[in-house]
Amino acid sequence: MADSKPPYLDLRLWPNRSLAPRHFWLAVAGVAILFLLFGVRFLLLGAWPILPFMALDLALLAWALRASYRSGEAFERLILDDQALVVEQACPEGRRRVTLEPLAVRVELQTFPDTRNRLWLRAREQRVAVGSFLSAAERVELARAVEAGLARFRSAGREP
Template sequence: MPVRWIQEPQKAPATSGAFSHARGAPPYAALRLWPHRSLPKTGFAMFIGTTAVLLAVPTLPLLGTPVFWGILPFLVAAGAAIWLGLMRSYRDGELIEEVSLWSDRLSIVRHNPRHPDQTWEANPHWVRIALHPERARIRNYITLSGGNREVELGAFLSPEERAALYDDLDRLLRQVPR
């Protein structure tokens, strides 16, 4: 699952009576989400190499003929399209969502690969988390609402991963030290 707890949730001291984070203190819990990488870098190199060989094999009998020069631009265009498509996929996969939870603040920062970062903050005591089993085309869609906005979380995860994430976040929000 492309979810990593950066800091495990910690319990509040039972005898303190209050649990508040000072500015600059580490969060109560932190979470990092990212999209799946179905093709690692080594697989990328093997795929490009195999594609180049498969494009070259049928053209070997045409070497030295005028037909080869007619087909060559299309072969190069096909290889370039595959290369560019995979590189675009890798750039889109650089998307990261970071969730940080303090006793007085919940913060979500979305690092977009080609756009500026997006941030959202709310008081965790007023945040409502919702799991929408069937919302448009996305199953188990997670939204957080608080303040004056509603934001989505983990839209790039699988439905099962979103359901597990919802359970974790719901439990965590219920355990926020008061």
């Protein structure tokens, strides 16, 4: 039985979500109760044409929160072992898996005049954006972590 070494880097990244699934339904129910109270008031005032618009607003709120949760299912996983640096990206539209040669990988942190930045992993002709859903500070930390993992890999005697 072969000894399996732990990877030099194994990171799983996902978007920040501030609203738990349980609270999603509580928020929609709270707005529905509020709309019901206002709806009764408008109905008593004779302004019944407002009611369908309130129902549409509630449906759009539920749809928007659901779409936000669906985008929250996205994740990225970076695994650096003896063979390759694998970047696996998943989003609601599908999955993508990119394999990079570890010795050729360079970490590029592209900064802009404001506080924004972008993180790229480049290996020869391949360039992969990583951590697009993270904050600028989190991308800086991620760049450091990937560089540290690559340094561990290279110091293990694999540099030509």
